[in-house]
Amino acid sequence: MTTLRSFDDSLPMALLRAREAAMRRFRPLLAEHDLTEQQWRVLRVLASAESPMDVGQIADETFLLGPSLSRILAKLDNRGLVVRRTDPADHRRSVVRLSADGRRLFARIAPDSEQRYTEIEQSFGADRLSNLLVLLKELEDST
C-alpha cells in the first residue's frame, strides 16, 4: 500500500490539533454567553470595525460563506446584538453594526478572552508565539 506521510505530521492535521488546543481555552467562555465560535468571530470583527460593515466584508474577514453568515446575522439580529440596515448608497448591500447590547456583551467578554490569550502567550512563550504567527501568515500567503 502506498504510504502517505505520517498522519501525525500532516500539516492540516497539525493545524487542526493546534487550533483545537488553543480553542479549548476559549470555548467555555463563549458557551457561558451562548455564543458559537462563528458568532463570536462576527461580533469581534464588528467590534473592531470603525464603521458599519457590509455583509461581504464580514464574510471575507470571518471566513464564513454568504448563506451561513446570513443565518448568523439573522440570529444575532434577533438577539438584539447587531443592527442591519440597507446601505443608502447601494440598496443591494446591507450594512451591519453592533447594537448597544452587542457592544455591552463584547465588552463583558473581551477582558476574559484577553486573559486567556495571555495565558497561552505565557505558557507557550511570547517569542515563539509571534514567530508562529509570522509563519502562519507566510503559509497563507504562499498559497
Place this chain on the structure above:
Amino acid sequence: MTTLRSFDDSLPMALLRAREAAMRRFRPLLAEHDLTEQQWRVLRVLASAESPMDVGQIADETFLLGPSLSRILAKLDNRGLVVRRTDPADHRRSVVRLSADGRRLFARIAPDSEQRYTEIEQSFGADRLSNLLVLLKELEDST
C-alpha cells in the same frame, strides 16, 4: 470599548486561515472521490494503522467525537470501505479496518494527495514547513 488584540493577529483565527489555505489544495481531490474531510481523516488513520483499531483510538487520533465517528463509520461501512467487527477479546469494543475496496480507494488518492503536499512544501519552503510543524506541536503540548 475594550479593544481586543487585532482580529487578524488572533491565534485561533490565524490557525483557521492557515488551515483553510492548506486545505484548499486538498478539498477538490476529496470531492472527486465523494469524501468529506472527516471521512478522509478516518481512512488515513486506518490506512496507516498496522492492525485494526478500536473506535476510541480512532476518535482520539482523528479528533472526532464518539457520536460523529459512529455515524461516519456507519457510512463508510455502507460504502464498503471499512469493516467493523466486535473485538473478540472485549465484546464492548468494535474494531475497524479498511476493506479491500477501502485500501484500493486510499491507494488511488494517496499519490495525488502526496503531490499536493509536495507543492505546498515547495512553495512554502521545506525548512519553514518543518519549523512550523515543530511550533505547532509545541503549542499543542504547552496546553
Place this chain on the structure above:
DNA sequence: ACACAATACTTAACATGTGCAACAATAAGG
C-alpha cells in the same frame, strides 16, 4: 432610455457535524 448582464444578499433544501443525554451490552471489582 432600454435590455441585459453582473452584483449583493437572502432563502431554501439537503447533508454533515457537534454536543448532550439516554441506552444497551459487556466487563471489572468488591
Place this chain on the structure above:
DNA sequence: CCTTATTGTTGCACATGTTAAGTATTGTGT
C-alpha cells in the same frame, strides 16, 4: 452476585457547509 464503570450506539436539537435558486438593485452597452 451485585454494583459500577466502560464502550459504543442512538436520538435529538441545533449550527454550519454547500449548492442552487430567487429578489432586488446597479452597471453597461447600444
